[in-house]
Amino acid sequence: MSSDAADAYERHAAGFLAARDHSSVGSKVVARWAQTLPAGASTIELGCGGGLPISKTLIDAGLNLHAVDSSPSLCAIFQTRFPDVPLQCARVEQSDCFGRQFHAVVAIGLIFLLPESDQQRLIRKVATLVEAGGRFLFTAPLETGEWSDANTSITCRSPGQDHYVSGLRAAGFARLAVLKMLAPTTTMTLCGQAELLCPASGAMRTTA
Numbered sequence: 001m002s003s004d005a006a007d008a009y010e011r012h013a014a015g016f017l018a019a020r021d022h023s024s025v026g027s028k029v030v031a032r033w034a035q036t037l038p039a040g041a042s043t044i045e046l047g048c049g050g051g052l053p054i055s056k057t058l059i060d061a062g063l064n065l066h067a068v069d070s071s072p073s074l075c076a077i078f079q080t081r082f083p084d085v086p087l088q089c090a091r092v093e094q095s096d097c098f099g100r101q102f103h104a105v106v107a108i109g110l111i112f113l114l115p116e117s118d119q120q121r122l123i124r125k126v127a128t129l130v131e132a133g134g135r136f137l138f139t140a141p142l143e144t145g146e147w148s149d150a151n152t153s154i155t156c157r158s159p160g161q162d163h164y165v166s167g168l169r170a171a172g173f174a175r176l177a178v179l180k181m182l183a184p185t186t187t188m189t190l191c192g193q194a195e196l197l198c199p200a201s202g203a204m205r206t207t208a
């Protein structure tokens with residue numbers, strides 16, 4: 001997998017934090033979503049950054065959080081802020097994600113940083129991390145296209161809603177939903193939610 005986004009966020013960690021620490025983008029939809037999970041649900045956040053505002057929102061919701069991020073600088077800040085949260089400083093594609101499954105997986109602002117083929121690999125990896133009946137919340141544009149990441153200027157790519165939906169279904173996710181994250185006039189700001197169904201008889205099944 002490409003290391004571009006991981007390297008870029010490490011290089012731009014200070015500038016990213018300066019902006020993100022004062023931004024509430026995503027926190028409301030994450031807070032509402034967290035309330036729909038079982039109390040204390042085991043949750044892993046992929047690409048947690050410095051933990052504000054998303055990790056804090058998950059913790060405040062009472063979830064049992066684990067986290068992964070590739071940036072040593074952001075991980076160091078995260079650890080000072082949330083010393084009780086188990087944290088792996090690793091690329092998600094290389095992390096063993098604590099060698100266990102979780103009820104919920106959260107990836108805010110991560111998937112579209114990866115090359116398209118790696119995005120699908122990540123969805124398949126998430127499917128192995130989520131317990132049967134568990135949930136996956138992530139952000140990705142509904143639109144198809146490329147744009148320059150505001151934090152690092154790297155090129156981000158979205159294959160679009162149909163591609164994400166078919167990729168999620170192929171990985172075993174169902175009960176897909178799109179949650180609006182920002183004003184409808186703003187593009188590339190939507191949250192996708194998916195639920196991994198319990199395999200019926202050894203094989204993963206999907207429903208519409």
Ligand SMILES: C[S@@+](CC[C@H](N)C(=O)[O-])C[C@H]1O[C@@H](n2cnc3c(N)ncnc32)[C@H](O)[C@@H]1O
Binds near residue numbers: 052091
């Ligand atoms: C746009 S920021 C989002 C951070 C956080 N989720 C938030 O909403 O504030 C993307 C994060 O993904 C991390 N990242 C980039 N590539 C990664 C990779 N391959 N594996 C793990 N983390 C990665 C970056 O270090 C950065 O913290």
